[in-house]
Amino acid sequence: MHCLRWSIVLVVFATLFSCVAVSAGEVCTVDDFERPVQNALAGYRNPFQAAPSSCTARRLPEAARGTDGRGLRLVANREVRGFCGYWLHLFDFKTREPRFFDATRFSYMSFWVRGERGGERFAVKLADRNWAMKEDSISVGDVDVLLPGGVTTNWQRVTVPLGADPRLKWSELAGVTFDFNMPGQYVVHLDDVYFHQSADDPAPANPDAATQSSRTPSPPRAMWIWNTEPLLVDAAQRNQLWEFCDQHRIDTLWIQLLYESRPESRQSGTVGHDDENPATPRRLRYEVQWQSVLREAHRRGIKVHGLDGLPEWALREFHSIPLSIVDCVITFNQ
Structure with a gap:
């Protein structure tokens, strides 16, 4: 099964290289x-x-x-x-x-x-x-x-x-x-x-x-993709991504998640972090397209992590938001 790895990021930073001689x-x-x-x-x-x-x-x-x-x-x-x-x-x-x-x-x-x-x-x-x-x-x-x-x-x-x-x-x-x-x-x-x-x-x-x-071991090569929707809906964009990953030996992708409220939870689903009810269950958008992206990424040996987070999620009153998103990713992986 092609699973999406989940990471809650409160402070985001990337280190492309950390190596010694x-x-x-x-x-x-x-x-x-x-x-x-x-x-x-x-x-x-x-x-x-x-x-x-x-x-x-x-x-x-x-x-x-x-x-x-x-x-x-x-x-x-x-x-x-x-x-x-x-x-x-x-x-x-x-x-x-x-x-x-x-x-x-x-x-x-x-x-x-x-x-x-x-x-x-x-x-x-x-x-x-x-x-x-x-x-x-x-x-x-x-x-x-x-x-x-x-x-x-x-x-x-x-x-x-x-x-x-x-x-x-x-x-x-x-x-x-x-x-x-x-x-x-x-x-x-x-x-x-x-x-x-x-x-x-x-x-x-x-x-x-x-x-x-x-030989000098190759360090991990990771990339963050925050504008996810064009990648999911446009096959040409995905092809450009795979070519870029091949050219630059990218082996890990951190991709911004897109999600919405379940229809049974609210009349109109909202996308993002501004949901009025933090405990509202969520589901991934473009689930079929996600499956296609994961299938191709794993065929190429590229790990994919779902990425999301806001600083205020560290506060106890907002913990239900990332936890609900984690549940969403678990459901998708099942």
Whole structure:
């Protein structure tokens, strides 16, 4: 049976990511670009540019190092004027007290790169807390120097030695920057950014054969839908929802419930929370459509929760309202 999970929400908040670095031995994965928004250190990432130079970034399956998962595709047009590149944070800048990355226990940072044509050039830069406050970073080497033979059309690992530059506080690293600092048009693919202790510590050499335990686990991906009626009455809207969930790997939906008074309880049913009699029994609206939504969601492995709530429901005199809605959901599930 496809059941609707019920949650009474008095204070609603969503946490899409709450994750820490995944460490195996002396290897710490920072970003494998599987997560759409934040990496394993909860850091955000984004291209940067100043006209007329430009840079775009996309996470794509064809940019991955193996046939499974996603990698990062950067398309840069570096003019003589302006600048462009891509930054990757090692901390969550939205928290009140950011936790910067302590790299003192690691000797190297590595990532994998592949060029569209070969010969692509960019500088690898690092920033600590102070440099990040200035929105700047320190170059630790050009990729064609760090990588013997330069970038080619094959995947290669770039290894950056750490700890040598006294301008950086290595216990408070804040970000990695890929700076296209030479004029030209570039298309590069990046994957598997990580810190490690030994020069021989690689990311999984064969991503296709890597076990699930050796990869960074995907965090839950949830979405709140508050405008429910168009979704229930319009099949095209539902198809767009499923496509969006597939694209963004959404595995949990919190959907605002629609309900009304039972006809036998009142002459005219009302929708919402303004019922004159809080104890009035309720029933879900669009029960048949709900069944269709649940059937398709569960076929796709997506959990569905019914969502509703008001702050005043925490008061004893209003407890009968959420309890009656819970009864309604139980009846629907039966």
